[in-house]
Amino acid sequence: MTTALEKPPDLRGPDVTAVFAELFDAHARQLRGYLAGRVGESAADDLVADTFLVALRRRHSYDPEQAPIKGWLYGIATNLVREHVRKEARGRRAGLRAVGRPEPDHGAFVADRVDAERASRVIARALTELRDEDRDALLLTSWAGLTPAEVAEALGEPASTVRSRLHRVRTRLQALLTEENR
Template identity: 50%
Template sequence: MARPEQFALIFDRHAAAIRAYCARRVGGSAAEDLVAEVFLTAFEQRARFDPARAVAPWLFGIATNLLHRLHRQEQRGLRALARTGRDPVVEGVAERAAERVDAVRFSRELAAALGAMPAPERDVLLLFAWANLGYAEIADALSIPVGTVRSRLSRGRTRLRAALPSNSGPNPLTEKDTP
């Protein structure tokens, strides 16, 4: 991946997934800047990339590390969502509206629970639920053992179950099939 033209293929394959993950974490306008920073960082570090490693977890790891820099902004956004109950990702996405109805019903509680959750648990939970990464990919992205991913995901789910109303319907963050 040392050649820049090879990197363009990586951008084409993974930019949408990285953008979607970042948008869920920091909102649409900040996500565009974050995606640009993710790929700039990856491009600058491309010579150090281990070709035996999968590209997607590497990029999600960079994104998560950059998100830590934006932690205060993320916390403010989650607090605002907890206050208003309006998820900016849901607004204007008519084709997924039916799928999201249950999530909207408990979005305030979800935002509050995510905002109160320790960052390591939240990172694992959101990489699993929003980026659709498996345990090994999350471990690779965060440079932690798979067992740590499993325990953080379990603790995060437990916190969410305790924080969310029991009649809120199916919750993909806590009831999604595990890989």
């Protein structure tokens, strides 16, 4: 039997259950790792399930000639991450307002998730200052292992835009690390 990784899957065919089972087996573990890095272990499993549920519901919009399925799935997952983070932030703000405490910004929340040595703290600080689009492109390549072409498909942007964005972000991070080591 041909696996989901060898040829574009037929998401419109009569055996969609088997196709999605193959897709899940081929991509869920790596997708979960990416999501756990973005939103934490506790939310990652739910977001993986949601990613495949959205993919199943939107299967007719997938065009295998446009890009590999992996980019499409990571695009769905990235949009779900954004929605999840917005919901969490709204909930935190509402809770803080209820007890009369000031609201933290989203950048501080992202930085608090990163727990590592000095270089990681510098990178975490830089990540909080990045625009969402820049952060998504960087994390999709570094954490999820997507190519710039796959990131472009996931984010619905031209590959040249993603490559430029990645170059700019990596140059900035390198400058920050160099400055920190002085």
